[in-house]
Amino acid sequence: MIDTQDDVRRMLADGVDRLLEREYGFEQRDAMRKAMATGQGLDKSVLWPRLEELGIFMLAADKDAVQDPASLGHMSVVAEAMGRGLAIEPALPAMLGARLAALAGTAGVLADGQLAVVAPSILHGRESGFGAEAMDGGWRLSGQEDVWLGGDAAQILLLSARDMQGVPHLFAMPADQPGVTCTPYQLFDGRGAANVALNSVETNPAYLVAQGEALADAFERIELEASLLNACDAVGAMRGANALTLEQLQTRHQFGRPIGAFQALQHRMVDMSLVLELADALVAQAMVAACNGPDAGGWRLACGALVRTALSSRQIAEETVQMHGGMGLTEEYPAAHYFARLTSFELLYPAEEWTERFARLAPLDKAA
Amino acid sequence: MRDFVHSNLDQDVRRRVICAQPVSLEEKRVWHATLARQGWAAPHWPVEWGGTGWSPAKNYLFVETLAEEGAPELSPFGLQLLAPVLIRYGTEQQKRSYLPKILSGEHRWCQGFSEPGAGSDLASLKTRAVLDGDQWVINGQKMWTTVAHAADMMFCLVRTDPDAPRPQMGISMLLIDMKNTPGVDVRPIMLLNGERTTNEVYFDNARVPAANLVGEVNEGWNYTRVVLGNERLNIARVGLCKRQLRHLEQVVGRSGLSGEGRKRIRRHIAGVALDLMSVEALSLRMLGRYQLGDAPGFEANFLKLKGAELQQRLTRLLVEATGPSALRLGADGEDSNLLKNHFDTRVVSIYGGSSEVQRNIVAKGMLGLTKPASTAVKGARA
Ligand SMILES: Cc1cc2nc3c(=O)[nH]c(=O)nc-3n(C[C@H](O)[C@H](O)[C@H](O)COP(=O)(O)OP(=O)(O)OC[C@H]3O[C@@H](n4cnc5c(N)ncnc54)[C@H](O)[C@@H]3O)c2cc1C
Numbered sequence: 001m002i003d004t005q006d007d008v009r010r011m012l013a014d015g016v017d018r019l020l021e022r023e024y025g026f027e028q029r030d031a032m033r034k035a036m037a038t039g040q041g042l043d044k045s046v047l048w049p050r051l052e053e054l055g056i057f058m059l060a061a062d063k064d065a066v067q068d069p070a071s072l073g074h075m076s077v078v079a080e081a082m083g084r085g086l087a088i089e090p091a092l093p094a095m096l097g098a099r100l101a102a103l104a105g106t107a108g109v110l111a112d113g114q115l116a117v118v119a120p121s122i123l124h125g126r127e128s129g130f131g132a133e134a135m136d137g138g139w140r141l142s143g144q145e146d147v148w149l150g151g152d153a154a155q156i157l158l159l160s161a162r163d164m165q166g167v168p169h170l171f172a173m174p175a176d177q178p179g180v181t182c183t184p185y186q187l188f189d190g191r192g193a194a195n196v197a198l199n200s201v202e203t204n205p206a207y208l209v210a211q212g213e214a215l216a217d218a219f220e221r222i223e224l225e226a227s228l229l230n231a232c233d234a235v236g237a238m239r240g241a242n243a244l245t246l247e248q249l250q251t252r253h254q255f256g257r258p259i260g261a262f263q264a265l266q267h268r269m270v271d272m273s274l275v276l277e278l279a280d281a282l283v284a285q286a287m288v289a290a291c292n293g294p295d296a297g298g299w300r301l302a303c304g305a306l307v308r309t310a311l312s313s314r315q316i317a318e319e320t321v322q323m324h325g326g327m328g329l330t331e332e333y334p335a336a337h338y339f340a341r342l343t344s345f346e347l348l349y350p351a352e353e354w355t356e357r358f359a360r361l362a363p364l365d366k367a368a
Numbered sequence: 369m370r371d372f373v374h375s376n377l378d379q380d381v382r383r384r385v386i387c388a389q390p391v392s393l394e395e396k397r398v399w400h401a402t403l404a405r406q407g408w409a410a411p412h413w414p415v416e417w418g419g420t421g422w423s424p425a426k427n428y429l430f431v432e433t434l435a436e437e438g439a440p441e442l443s444p445f446g447l448q449l450l451a452p453v454l455i456r457y458g459t460e461q462q463k464r465s466y467l468p469k470i471l472s473g474e475h476r477w478c479q480g481f482s483e484p485g486a487g488s489d490l491a492s493l494k495t496r497a498v499l500d501g502d503q504w505v506i507n508g509q510k511m512w513t514t515v516a517h518a519a520d521m522m523f524c525l526v527r528t529d530p531d532a533p534r535p536q537m538g539i540s541m542l543l544i545d546m547k548n549t550p551g552v553d554v555r556p557i558m559l560l561n562g563e564r565t566t567n568e569v570y571f572d573n574a575r576v577p578a579a580n581l582v583g584e585v586n587e588g589w590n591y592t593r594v595v596l597g598n599e600r601l602n603i604a605r606v607g608l609c610k611r612q613l614r615h616l617e618q619v620v621g622r623s624g625l626s627g628e629g630r631k632r633i634r635r636h637i638a639g640v641a642l643d644l645m646s647v648e649a650l651s652l653r654m655l656g657r658y659q660l661g662d663a664p665g666f667e668a669n670f671l672k673l674k675g676a677e678l679q680q681r682l683t684r685l686l687v688e689a690t691g692p693s694a695l696r697l698g699a700d701g702e703d704s705n706l707l708k709n710h711f712d713t714r715v716v717s718i719y720g721g722s723s724e725v726q727r728n729i730v731a732k733g734m735l736g737l738t739k740p741a742s743t744a745v746k747g748a749r750a
Contacts, residue, residue, distance in 0.1 A: 037562065037697070120692075146692065146693060185698055185699065186696075186698065187695045187696060187697065187707075188560075188695055188696075188697055188707040188711065193695075193696070254487060254488050254489040256489075256492075262724075264727070265724070318714070321714045321718075322714070322717060322718065322722075322723070325487050325488070326482070326487065326512050326715075326718060328714070328718070329559045329560060329711075329714065329715055330557055330558065330559055330560065331558040331559060331560045332558065336559070336560035336711070337560065339711065339714070340707070340711065343710075343711075347687060347694075348695075350688070352632055353629070356628065
């Protein structure tokens, strides 16, 4: 049974990959970005229905997906395709939302195709910005967290809040609930995000998804998966950036020859290819390890993958712009967009922070 | 100088300059007029044209001090790049009609050098000018022409002798009225920062008076070297870096960073501050030699390289110190637009002679490392 399910999901992931690679050109994507920049919000009429149709939610969270180690691999195919294609649709946030609901054992709280976005504190393993107070027949929630990736398009906000006793609770809060202020905006890389503030929001008990220390496992797993899937997005973007830069070196002529004939640039292009392959290999390995859940070995590899991907992203982002010259800064050419996407990644997953985290992990032989 | 900035510059403009938030062309024009009234719009010019007669050291300090105090930078095209060429090679008529309006800020100038096929290899430019009676007829295309859309005039490099033995020898410099010349078409190039700062300019049989030639025909390349050499004393932008360092300290002080994050950023800030010391020392040494009559030499190439790097590190640290909100576009407020601002500084290692071109010049000119094929540096920007 698993095998056929696995096949279905692999086909879905490949479908997304093909969709982005062949049918959705840079101009079309960039029109979406510009439309959002004029304040119209994300245009969900173009790519989004196709992604839904292909089943990105199911990939993350159909009833076997959580048990099936391969499902993370399928999600990574989608994430990588989105990064390489510079797509701004919140496919990754949507997958993570569906995934967390499933990991918490309550996939049913989300209606079919409902876009749920996970609070940044959960995705980054930080203390929540929200607090919960029990009241008659429900909860009263207050607090704020900024920069929810995909939050601009969220229908449901998945957020955690501790009650007065310090017990964590996971809520699935409708974004249009009275008292919820969701301030949407665009990031420099074109993707949408939002700041979310709750001002004494009274919720009915149905919004409580799960509670108690058992949540910690789900949170740790979603943090691990989110980090690695964002790294996959970056790997995709690096692949796109390297292909573009290589083409530039072959086709742009100055001083009577292709600029790729200058050894100063050749060596740097070689280094760009090198750091991409290193990141890709380690992320893939970390992905496999993460399928077993977040054990110590998995986190070690994840730290390595994130540090490597952040460093590679920065190098490739900067070199891509530099070697394109003025073209590297323009809106109508993908180079600058890759810079923005990759820089966002490595700022959200800073190499130094993950290096320190790695250093804090117990040595492997003592863990277990 | 410091007091002058504090008491004459609009407080909100100054705040935005310091916080790396946008300042409009109009606001810059107002500041230009303020400086002009004080007699400080172009202190480095000769006194007879409205300069101050200050020593090079004082001019240097003036530029760095204004930047350090948060004054917006004036457009360099007329004041810094063209004027010294006109003063040296222009006709009396040209000086009288252009210099006063550059000084007052009444005329905005743009620089038409780069073309689609001529970037680093500037000498390969193709825009053609042919003398027809008492007019030059211009055909071709310029690219990356900053503020051409808002400019009154352009100083432009054109090819006047396509058969010259070396490409550098067939180039002339023309002055073009951007507002009243038929056949000049300015089209925007949008950068990812969402702003229209730069343009493509097309010439289709555009005619300019023969009197608009600067200096001699086919001598344009030599004047170009003057243009490109003109900003060299302040090329590392030490004052700007100091201001950014100061601002960074404040941002880190009030940021929501964890203790560890703050320590990490402070170490990076210290790293830039230390680097800046050596850059300033080299700038001052170059200035000292200049006072004794030496033209800025390879120090200027080093300082362009290192200065670009410092600019980029500083704007990036501001993003890191601010946190994820720095990725945000739009909203006024001091946290937004900072990644965009960092992106804007990527250009510093591309224009005015890219970092690669600077290295080529030093490799060949200073170190005498000959290239396997000999053309790579000759045509390059100084
Ligand atoms: C925002 C902006 C504003 C500008 N404003 C103006 C303006 O007002 N007026 C104007 O005239 N120009 C302007 N420019 C143009 C600028 O000077 C050019 O972009 C610059 O000269 C580089 O040329 P290019 O963009 O064609 O890049 P290319 O010359 O194509 O260079 C591409 C890459 O190849 C490298 N390269 C080239 N040759 C060599 C070599 N021999 N060895 C090693 N590496 C090499 C370059 O360093 C670069 O990394 C502006 C550019 C920008 C982006």
